[in-house]
Amino acid sequence: MKSRLVAGAAALVAAILGVVLVISYANGADARAQAGMQPTDVLVVTKAIPQGTPAANISGSVQLKSLPASAVAPTALHSLDGMSGKVVAAAMQPGEQVLSDHLADPSTLTAPGSVAVPAGLQQVSFTVNADRAVGGKLQAGDTVGIFLSFDHGALPSGGPESTALVYHSVLITSVQGVTQPIDNAKPATGTITLTVAVNDVEATKIVFAAQFGTIWLSKEQANLPQTTPSPIDRSKVYQ
Structure with a gap:
Protein backbone atom coordinates (compact mmCIF):
# COMPACT_ATOMS: atom_id res chain seq x y z
CA MET A 1 0.00 0.00 0.00
CA LYS A 2 2.76 2.38 1.01
CA SER A 3 4.70 1.66 -2.16
CA ARG A 4 1.62 2.40 -4.28
CA LEU A 5 1.22 5.75 -2.55
CA VAL A 6 4.88 6.58 -3.19
CA ALA A 7 4.56 5.59 -6.86
CA GLY A 8 1.38 7.63 -7.20
CA ALA A 9 3.02 10.66 -5.61
CA ALA A 10 6.02 10.34 -7.92
CA ALA A 11 3.75 10.14 -10.95
CA LEU A 12 1.88 13.24 -9.82
CA VAL A 13 5.14 15.16 -9.33
CA ALA A 14 6.34 14.04 -12.74
CA ALA A 15 3.07 15.15 -14.33
CA ILE A 16 3.28 18.54 -12.60
CA LEU A 17 6.90 18.98 -13.73
CA GLY A 18 5.89 18.07 -17.26
CA VAL A 19 3.17 20.69 -17.28
CA VAL A 20 5.57 23.27 -15.86
CA LEU A 21 8.19 22.44 -18.52
CA VAL A 22 5.63 22.65 -21.33
CA ILE A 23 4.39 26.01 -20.09
CA SER A 24 7.95 27.24 -19.64
CA TYR A 25 8.91 26.16 -23.19
CA ALA A 26 5.81 27.76 -24.63
CA ASN A 27 6.51 31.00 -22.81
CA GLY A 28 10.13 30.89 -24.01
CA ALA A 29 9.00 30.29 -27.58
CA ASP A 30 6.65 33.26 -27.35
CA ALA A 31 9.47 35.39 -25.96
CA ARG A 32 11.79 34.28 -28.74
CA ALA A 33 9.14 34.97 -31.36
CA GLN A 34 8.47 38.40 -29.90
CA ALA A 35 12.20 39.16 -29.82
CA GLY A 36 12.46 38.11 -33.47
CA MET A 37 9.64 40.46 -34.36
CA GLN A 38 11.23 43.48 -32.68
CA LEU A 109 38.56 45.41 -56.46
CA THR A 110 41.55 45.18 -58.75
CA ALA A 111 41.04 42.17 -61.00
CA PRO A 112 43.82 39.59 -61.45
CA GLY A 113 46.16 40.72 -64.19
CA SER A 114 45.38 44.38 -63.73
CA VAL A 115 46.59 47.29 -61.62
CA ALA A 116 44.76 50.06 -59.81
CA VAL A 117 44.06 53.31 -61.64
CA PRO A 118 45.81 56.33 -60.11
CA ALA A 119 43.47 58.93 -58.66
CA GLY A 120 42.32 61.57 -61.14
CA LEU A 121 42.80 59.40 -64.24
CA GLN A 122 40.41 57.45 -66.41
CA GLN A 123 40.83 54.26 -68.44
CA VAL A 124 40.58 53.88 -72.19
CA SER A 125 41.15 50.75 -74.29
CA PHE A 126 42.37 50.22 -77.84
CA THR A 127 43.39 47.23 -79.93
CA VAL A 128 46.56 46.93 -82.00
CA ASN A 129 48.50 44.16 -83.68
CA ALA A 130 51.05 42.55 -81.39
CA ASP A 131 53.94 43.86 -83.48
CA ARG A 132 52.82 47.40 -82.62
CA ALA A 133 52.95 46.61 -78.91
CA VAL A 134 56.53 45.38 -78.39
CA GLY A 135 55.69 42.00 -79.88
CA GLY A 136 52.92 41.52 -77.33
CA LYS A 137 55.39 41.45 -74.45
CA LEU A 138 53.55 43.96 -72.33
CA GLN A 139 51.71 43.45 -69.07
CA ALA A 140 49.69 45.40 -66.55
CA GLY A 141 51.95 47.74 -64.59
CA ASP A 142 54.28 48.49 -67.50
CA THR A 143 54.67 52.07 -68.67
CA VAL A 144 54.77 52.83 -72.36
CA GLY A 145 55.38 55.59 -74.84
CA ILE A 146 52.51 56.14 -77.26
CA PHE A 147 53.16 57.02 -80.91
CA LEU A 148 50.36 58.26 -83.15
CA SER A 149 50.63 57.94 -86.94
CA PHE A 150 48.41 59.29 -89.71
CA ASP A 151 48.44 58.43 -93.41
CA HIS A 152 47.75 62.02 -94.44
CA GLY A 153 49.32 63.86 -91.57
CA ALA A 154 47.52 65.40 -88.62
CA LEU A 155 47.05 68.92 -89.96
CA PRO A 156 43.81 70.45 -91.29
CA SER A 157 45.51 70.86 -94.66
CA GLY A 158 46.45 67.20 -94.78
CA GLY A 159 50.11 66.97 -95.67
CA PRO A 160 52.48 63.99 -95.81
CA GLU A 161 52.26 60.96 -93.59
CA SER A 162 53.44 61.71 -90.07
CA THR A 163 54.30 60.03 -86.78
CA ALA A 164 54.84 61.57 -83.36
CA LEU A 165 55.77 60.31 -79.91
CA VAL A 166 52.89 61.98 -78.10
CA TYR A 167 52.98 60.54 -74.56
CA HIS A 168 55.58 59.16 -72.17
CA SER A 169 55.13 56.95 -69.09
CA VAL A 170 51.55 55.89 -69.74
CA LEU A 171 50.50 53.20 -67.26
CA ILE A 172 49.01 49.98 -68.66
CA THR A 173 46.24 48.78 -66.33
CA SER A 174 45.32 45.58 -68.17
CA VAL A 175 46.26 43.51 -71.23
CA GLN A 176 44.05 41.05 -73.11
CA GLY A 177 43.95 38.96 -76.22
CA VAL A 178 47.54 38.30 -77.27
CA THR A 179 48.87 34.84 -78.07
CA GLN A 180 52.41 34.34 -76.76
CA PRO A 181 54.38 31.44 -78.32
CA ILE A 182 56.00 28.82 -76.08
CA ASP A 183 59.32 29.90 -77.54
CA ASN A 184 59.59 33.35 -75.97
CA ALA A 185 62.21 34.34 -78.56
CA LYS A 186 59.50 34.35 -81.24
CA PRO A 187 57.09 37.25 -81.59
CA ALA A 188 53.50 36.99 -80.43
CA THR A 189 50.74 36.84 -83.02
CA GLY A 190 47.27 38.28 -83.29
CA THR A 191 45.92 41.41 -81.70
CA ILE A 192 46.32 42.81 -78.23
CA THR A 193 43.83 44.99 -76.36
CA LEU A 194 45.44 47.37 -73.94
CA THR A 195 43.78 49.52 -71.30
CA VAL A 196 45.72 52.57 -70.15
CA ALA A 197 45.27 55.20 -67.43
CA VAL A 198 45.20 58.71 -68.87
CA ASN A 199 43.54 62.08 -68.42
CA ASP A 200 40.60 63.26 -70.53
CA VAL A 201 42.71 65.10 -73.13
CA GLU A 202 45.03 62.12 -73.61
CA ALA A 203 42.06 59.75 -73.87
CA THR A 204 40.49 61.91 -76.58
CA LYS A 205 43.64 61.89 -78.72
CA ILE A 206 44.11 58.14 -78.30
CA VAL A 207 40.53 57.48 -79.37
CA PHE A 208 40.95 59.76 -82.39
CA ALA A 209 44.14 57.98 -83.45
CA ALA A 210 42.56 54.55 -82.96
CA GLN A 211 39.67 55.65 -85.18
CA PHE A 212 41.50 57.56 -87.92
CA GLY A 213 45.18 56.59 -87.67
CA THR A 214 47.36 53.96 -86.04
CA ILE A 215 48.93 53.57 -82.61
CA TRP A 216 52.32 52.13 -81.76
CA LEU A 217 53.77 51.55 -78.30
CA SER A 218 57.27 51.43 -76.85
CA LYS A 219 58.04 49.87 -73.48
CA GLU A 220 59.75 52.49 -71.34
CA GLN A 221 62.20 51.76 -68.57
CA ALA A 222 62.18 53.52 -65.20
CA ASN A 223 63.98 56.87 -65.13
CA LEU A 224 63.99 57.10 -68.92
CA PRO A 225 64.73 60.69 -70.03
CA GLN A 226 61.48 62.08 -71.40
CA THR A 227 62.43 64.06 -74.47
CA THR A 228 59.85 65.47 -76.86
CA PRO A 229 61.01 64.76 -80.43
CA SER A 230 59.34 66.64 -83.23
CA PRO A 231 56.82 64.79 -85.40
CA ILE A 232 58.37 62.93 -88.29
CA ASP A 233 57.12 63.06 -91.87
CA ARG A 234 58.72 62.02 -95.15
CA SER A 235 60.67 65.28 -95.38
CA LYS A 236 62.44 64.60 -92.08
CA VAL A 237 62.77 60.84 -91.85
CA TYR A 238 66.31 60.84 -93.37
CA GLN A 239 67.60 63.89 -91.56
Missing part, protein backbone atom coordinates in the same frame (compact mmCIF):
# COMPACT_ATOMS: atom_id res chain seq x y z
CA PRO A 39 11.72 46.14 -35.38
CA THR A 40 15.36 46.98 -36.17
CA ASP A 41 16.48 49.87 -38.38
CA VAL A 42 18.90 48.86 -41.14
CA LEU A 43 20.10 50.45 -44.38
CA VAL A 44 18.27 49.16 -47.44
CA VAL A 45 19.08 49.95 -51.09
CA THR A 46 16.45 52.08 -52.84
CA LYS A 47 18.27 52.70 -56.16
CA ALA A 48 20.70 50.43 -58.01
CA ILE A 49 24.30 51.14 -56.97
CA PRO A 50 27.13 50.23 -59.41
CA GLN A 51 30.27 48.45 -58.33
CA GLY A 52 33.06 50.82 -57.37
CA THR A 53 30.77 53.62 -56.17
CA PRO A 54 32.42 55.42 -53.21
CA ALA A 55 30.61 54.82 -49.93
CA ALA A 56 30.43 58.59 -49.50
CA ASN A 57 28.23 58.79 -52.61
CA ILE A 58 25.57 56.18 -51.82
CA SER A 59 23.58 57.98 -49.15
CA GLY A 60 21.04 59.09 -51.76
CA SER A 61 20.49 55.48 -52.86
CA VAL A 62 19.86 53.92 -49.44
CA GLN A 63 17.52 54.57 -46.55
CA LEU A 64 16.87 53.29 -43.05
CA LYS A 65 14.07 50.75 -42.94
CA SER A 66 12.55 48.91 -39.97
CA LEU A 67 12.69 45.14 -40.37
CA PRO A 68 11.91 42.30 -37.95
CA ALA A 69 15.07 41.44 -36.05
CA SER A 70 14.88 37.86 -37.35
CA ALA A 71 15.09 39.18 -40.94
CA VAL A 72 18.16 41.35 -40.38
CA ALA A 73 21.47 39.96 -41.68
CA PRO A 74 24.24 39.68 -39.05
CA THR A 75 26.47 42.16 -40.93
CA ALA A 76 23.72 44.62 -41.88
CA LEU A 77 24.68 48.27 -41.45
CA HIS A 78 22.61 50.74 -39.46
CA SER A 79 24.57 53.74 -40.76
CA LEU A 80 27.50 54.60 -43.05
CA ASP A 81 29.66 55.81 -40.17
CA GLY A 82 33.21 54.50 -40.47
CA MET A 83 32.81 53.62 -44.15
CA SER A 84 34.73 56.63 -45.47
CA GLY A 85 37.28 55.67 -48.14
CA LYS A 86 35.53 52.43 -49.03
CA VAL A 87 33.72 51.58 -52.26
CA VAL A 88 30.91 49.24 -53.28
CA ALA A 89 32.47 45.81 -53.81
CA ALA A 90 29.63 44.43 -55.95
CA ALA A 91 26.63 46.07 -57.60
CA MET A 92 23.64 46.32 -55.27
CA GLN A 93 19.98 46.25 -56.26
CA PRO A 94 16.91 47.86 -54.67
CA GLY A 95 15.60 45.94 -51.67
CA GLU A 96 18.99 44.59 -50.58
CA GLN A 97 20.25 45.26 -47.08
CA VAL A 98 23.57 47.10 -47.05
CA LEU A 99 26.07 44.72 -45.50
CA SER A 100 29.48 45.60 -44.14
CA ASP A 101 31.02 43.17 -46.66
CA HIS A 102 29.36 45.11 -49.51
CA LEU A 103 31.86 47.93 -48.87
CA ALA A 104 35.57 47.33 -49.31
CA ASP A 105 38.92 49.02 -49.78
CA PRO A 106 39.27 50.08 -53.44
CA SER A 107 42.49 48.08 -53.83
CA THR A 108 40.59 44.83 -53.28
Whole structure:
Protein backbone atom coordinates (compact mmCIF):
# COMPACT_ATOMS: atom_id res chain seq x y z
CA MET A 1 0.00 0.00 0.00
CA LYS A 2 2.76 2.38 1.01
CA SER A 3 4.70 1.66 -2.16
CA ARG A 4 1.62 2.40 -4.28
CA LEU A 5 1.22 5.75 -2.55
CA VAL A 6 4.88 6.58 -3.19
CA ALA A 7 4.56 5.59 -6.86
CA GLY A 8 1.38 7.63 -7.20
CA ALA A 9 3.02 10.66 -5.61
CA ALA A 10 6.02 10.34 -7.92
CA ALA A 11 3.75 10.14 -10.95
CA LEU A 12 1.88 13.24 -9.82
CA VAL A 13 5.14 15.16 -9.33
CA ALA A 14 6.34 14.04 -12.74
CA ALA A 15 3.07 15.15 -14.33
CA ILE A 16 3.28 18.54 -12.60
CA LEU A 17 6.90 18.98 -13.73
CA GLY A 18 5.89 18.07 -17.26
CA VAL A 19 3.17 20.69 -17.28
CA VAL A 20 5.57 23.27 -15.86
CA LEU A 21 8.19 22.44 -18.52
CA VAL A 22 5.63 22.65 -21.33
CA ILE A 23 4.39 26.01 -20.09
CA SER A 24 7.95 27.24 -19.64
CA TYR A 25 8.91 26.16 -23.19
CA ALA A 26 5.81 27.76 -24.63
CA ASN A 27 6.51 31.00 -22.81
CA GLY A 28 10.13 30.89 -24.01
CA ALA A 29 9.00 30.29 -27.58
CA ASP A 30 6.65 33.26 -27.35
CA ALA A 31 9.47 35.39 -25.96
CA ARG A 32 11.79 34.28 -28.74
CA ALA A 33 9.14 34.97 -31.36
CA GLN A 34 8.47 38.40 -29.90
CA ALA A 35 12.20 39.16 -29.82
CA GLY A 36 12.46 38.11 -33.47
CA MET A 37 9.64 40.46 -34.36
CA GLN A 38 11.23 43.48 -32.68
CA PRO A 39 11.72 46.14 -35.38
CA THR A 40 15.36 46.98 -36.17
CA ASP A 41 16.48 49.87 -38.38
CA VAL A 42 18.90 48.86 -41.14
CA LEU A 43 20.10 50.45 -44.38
CA VAL A 44 18.27 49.16 -47.44
CA VAL A 45 19.08 49.95 -51.09
CA THR A 46 16.45 52.08 -52.84
CA LYS A 47 18.27 52.70 -56.16
CA ALA A 48 20.70 50.43 -58.01
CA ILE A 49 24.30 51.14 -56.97
CA PRO A 50 27.13 50.23 -59.41
CA GLN A 51 30.27 48.45 -58.33
CA GLY A 52 33.06 50.82 -57.37
CA THR A 53 30.77 53.62 -56.17
CA PRO A 54 32.42 55.42 -53.21
CA ALA A 55 30.61 54.82 -49.93
CA ALA A 56 30.43 58.59 -49.50
CA ASN A 57 28.23 58.79 -52.61
CA ILE A 58 25.57 56.18 -51.82
CA SER A 59 23.58 57.98 -49.15
CA GLY A 60 21.04 59.09 -51.76
CA SER A 61 20.49 55.48 -52.86
CA VAL A 62 19.86 53.92 -49.44
CA GLN A 63 17.52 54.57 -46.55
CA LEU A 64 16.87 53.29 -43.05
CA LYS A 65 14.07 50.75 -42.94
CA SER A 66 12.55 48.91 -39.97
CA LEU A 67 12.69 45.14 -40.37
CA PRO A 68 11.91 42.30 -37.95
CA ALA A 69 15.07 41.44 -36.05
CA SER A 70 14.88 37.86 -37.35
CA ALA A 71 15.09 39.18 -40.94
CA VAL A 72 18.16 41.35 -40.38
CA ALA A 73 21.47 39.96 -41.68
CA PRO A 74 24.24 39.68 -39.05
CA THR A 75 26.47 42.16 -40.93
CA ALA A 76 23.72 44.62 -41.88
CA LEU A 77 24.68 48.27 -41.45
CA HIS A 78 22.61 50.74 -39.46
CA SER A 79 24.57 53.74 -40.76
CA LEU A 80 27.50 54.60 -43.05
CA ASP A 81 29.66 55.81 -40.17
CA GLY A 82 33.21 54.50 -40.47
CA MET A 83 32.81 53.62 -44.15
CA SER A 84 34.73 56.63 -45.47
CA GLY A 85 37.28 55.67 -48.14
CA LYS A 86 35.53 52.43 -49.03
CA VAL A 87 33.72 51.58 -52.26
CA VAL A 88 30.91 49.24 -53.28
CA ALA A 89 32.47 45.81 -53.81
CA ALA A 90 29.63 44.43 -55.95
CA ALA A 91 26.63 46.07 -57.60
CA MET A 92 23.64 46.32 -55.27
CA GLN A 93 19.98 46.25 -56.26
CA PRO A 94 16.91 47.86 -54.67
CA GLY A 95 15.60 45.94 -51.67
CA GLU A 96 18.99 44.59 -50.58
CA GLN A 97 20.25 45.26 -47.08
CA VAL A 98 23.57 47.10 -47.05
CA LEU A 99 26.07 44.72 -45.50
CA SER A 100 29.48 45.60 -44.14
CA ASP A 101 31.02 43.17 -46.66
CA HIS A 102 29.36 45.11 -49.51
CA LEU A 103 31.86 47.93 -48.87
CA ALA A 104 35.57 47.33 -49.31
CA ASP A 105 38.92 49.02 -49.78
CA PRO A 106 39.27 50.08 -53.44
CA SER A 107 42.49 48.08 -53.83
CA THR A 108 40.59 44.83 -53.28
CA LEU A 109 38.56 45.41 -56.46
CA THR A 110 41.55 45.18 -58.75
CA ALA A 111 41.04 42.17 -61.00
CA PRO A 112 43.82 39.59 -61.45
CA GLY A 113 46.16 40.72 -64.19
CA SER A 114 45.38 44.38 -63.73
CA VAL A 115 46.59 47.29 -61.62
CA ALA A 116 44.76 50.06 -59.81
CA VAL A 117 44.06 53.31 -61.64
CA PRO A 118 45.81 56.33 -60.11
CA ALA A 119 43.47 58.93 -58.66
CA GLY A 120 42.32 61.57 -61.14
CA LEU A 121 42.80 59.40 -64.24
CA GLN A 122 40.41 57.45 -66.41
CA GLN A 123 40.83 54.26 -68.44
CA VAL A 124 40.58 53.88 -72.19
CA SER A 125 41.15 50.75 -74.29
CA PHE A 126 42.37 50.22 -77.84
CA THR A 127 43.39 47.23 -79.93
CA VAL A 128 46.56 46.93 -82.00
CA ASN A 129 48.50 44.16 -83.68
CA ALA A 130 51.05 42.55 -81.39
CA ASP A 131 53.94 43.86 -83.48
CA ARG A 132 52.82 47.40 -82.62
CA ALA A 133 52.95 46.61 -78.91
CA VAL A 134 56.53 45.38 -78.39
CA GLY A 135 55.69 42.00 -79.88
CA GLY A 136 52.92 41.52 -77.33
CA LYS A 137 55.39 41.45 -74.45
CA LEU A 138 53.55 43.96 -72.33
CA GLN A 139 51.71 43.45 -69.07
CA ALA A 140 49.69 45.40 -66.55
CA GLY A 141 51.95 47.74 -64.59
CA ASP A 142 54.28 48.49 -67.50
CA THR A 143 54.67 52.07 -68.67
CA VAL A 144 54.77 52.83 -72.36
CA GLY A 145 55.38 55.59 -74.84
CA ILE A 146 52.51 56.14 -77.26
CA PHE A 147 53.16 57.02 -80.91
CA LEU A 148 50.36 58.26 -83.15
CA SER A 149 50.63 57.94 -86.94
CA PHE A 150 48.41 59.29 -89.71
CA ASP A 151 48.44 58.43 -93.41
CA HIS A 152 47.75 62.02 -94.44
CA GLY A 153 49.32 63.86 -91.57
CA ALA A 154 47.52 65.40 -88.62
CA LEU A 155 47.05 68.92 -89.96
CA PRO A 156 43.81 70.45 -91.29
CA SER A 157 45.51 70.86 -94.66
CA GLY A 158 46.45 67.20 -94.78
CA GLY A 159 50.11 66.97 -95.67
CA PRO A 160 52.48 63.99 -95.81
CA GLU A 161 52.26 60.96 -93.59
CA SER A 162 53.44 61.71 -90.07
CA THR A 163 54.30 60.03 -86.78
CA ALA A 164 54.84 61.57 -83.36
CA LEU A 165 55.77 60.31 -79.91
CA VAL A 166 52.89 61.98 -78.10
CA TYR A 167 52.98 60.54 -74.56
CA HIS A 168 55.58 59.16 -72.17
CA SER A 169 55.13 56.95 -69.09
CA VAL A 170 51.55 55.89 -69.74
CA LEU A 171 50.50 53.20 -67.26
CA ILE A 172 49.01 49.98 -68.66
CA THR A 173 46.24 48.78 -66.33
CA SER A 174 45.32 45.58 -68.17
CA VAL A 175 46.26 43.51 -71.23
CA GLN A 176 44.05 41.05 -73.11
CA GLY A 177 43.95 38.96 -76.22
CA VAL A 178 47.54 38.30 -77.27
CA THR A 179 48.87 34.84 -78.07
CA GLN A 180 52.41 34.34 -76.76
CA PRO A 181 54.38 31.44 -78.32
CA ILE A 182 56.00 28.82 -76.08
CA ASP A 183 59.32 29.90 -77.54
CA ASN A 184 59.59 33.35 -75.97
CA ALA A 185 62.21 34.34 -78.56
CA LYS A 186 59.50 34.35 -81.24
CA PRO A 187 57.09 37.25 -81.59
CA ALA A 188 53.50 36.99 -80.43
CA THR A 189 50.74 36.84 -83.02
CA GLY A 190 47.27 38.28 -83.29
CA THR A 191 45.92 41.41 -81.70
CA ILE A 192 46.32 42.81 -78.23
CA THR A 193 43.83 44.99 -76.36
CA LEU A 194 45.44 47.37 -73.94
CA THR A 195 43.78 49.52 -71.30
CA VAL A 196 45.72 52.57 -70.15
CA ALA A 197 45.27 55.20 -67.43
CA VAL A 198 45.20 58.71 -68.87
CA ASN A 199 43.54 62.08 -68.42
CA ASP A 200 40.60 63.26 -70.53
CA VAL A 201 42.71 65.10 -73.13
CA GLU A 202 45.03 62.12 -73.61
CA ALA A 203 42.06 59.75 -73.87
CA THR A 204 40.49 61.91 -76.58
CA LYS A 205 43.64 61.89 -78.72
CA ILE A 206 44.11 58.14 -78.30
CA VAL A 207 40.53 57.48 -79.37
CA PHE A 208 40.95 59.76 -82.39
CA ALA A 209 44.14 57.98 -83.45
CA ALA A 210 42.56 54.55 -82.96
CA GLN A 211 39.67 55.65 -85.18
CA PHE A 212 41.50 57.56 -87.92
CA GLY A 213 45.18 56.59 -87.67
CA THR A 214 47.36 53.96 -86.04
CA ILE A 215 48.93 53.57 -82.61
CA TRP A 216 52.32 52.13 -81.76
CA LEU A 217 53.77 51.55 -78.30
CA SER A 218 57.27 51.43 -76.85
CA LYS A 219 58.04 49.87 -73.48
CA GLU A 220 59.75 52.49 -71.34
CA GLN A 221 62.20 51.76 -68.57
CA ALA A 222 62.18 53.52 -65.20
CA ASN A 223 63.98 56.87 -65.13
CA LEU A 224 63.99 57.10 -68.92
CA PRO A 225 64.73 60.69 -70.03
CA GLN A 226 61.48 62.08 -71.40
CA THR A 227 62.43 64.06 -74.47
CA THR A 228 59.85 65.47 -76.86
CA PRO A 229 61.01 64.76 -80.43
CA SER A 230 59.34 66.64 -83.23
CA PRO A 231 56.82 64.79 -85.40
CA ILE A 232 58.37 62.93 -88.29
CA ASP A 233 57.12 63.06 -91.87
CA ARG A 234 58.72 62.02 -95.15
CA SER A 235 60.67 65.28 -95.38
CA LYS A 236 62.44 64.60 -92.08
CA VAL A 237 62.77 60.84 -91.85
CA TYR A 238 66.31 60.84 -93.37
CA GLN A 239 67.60 63.89 -91.56
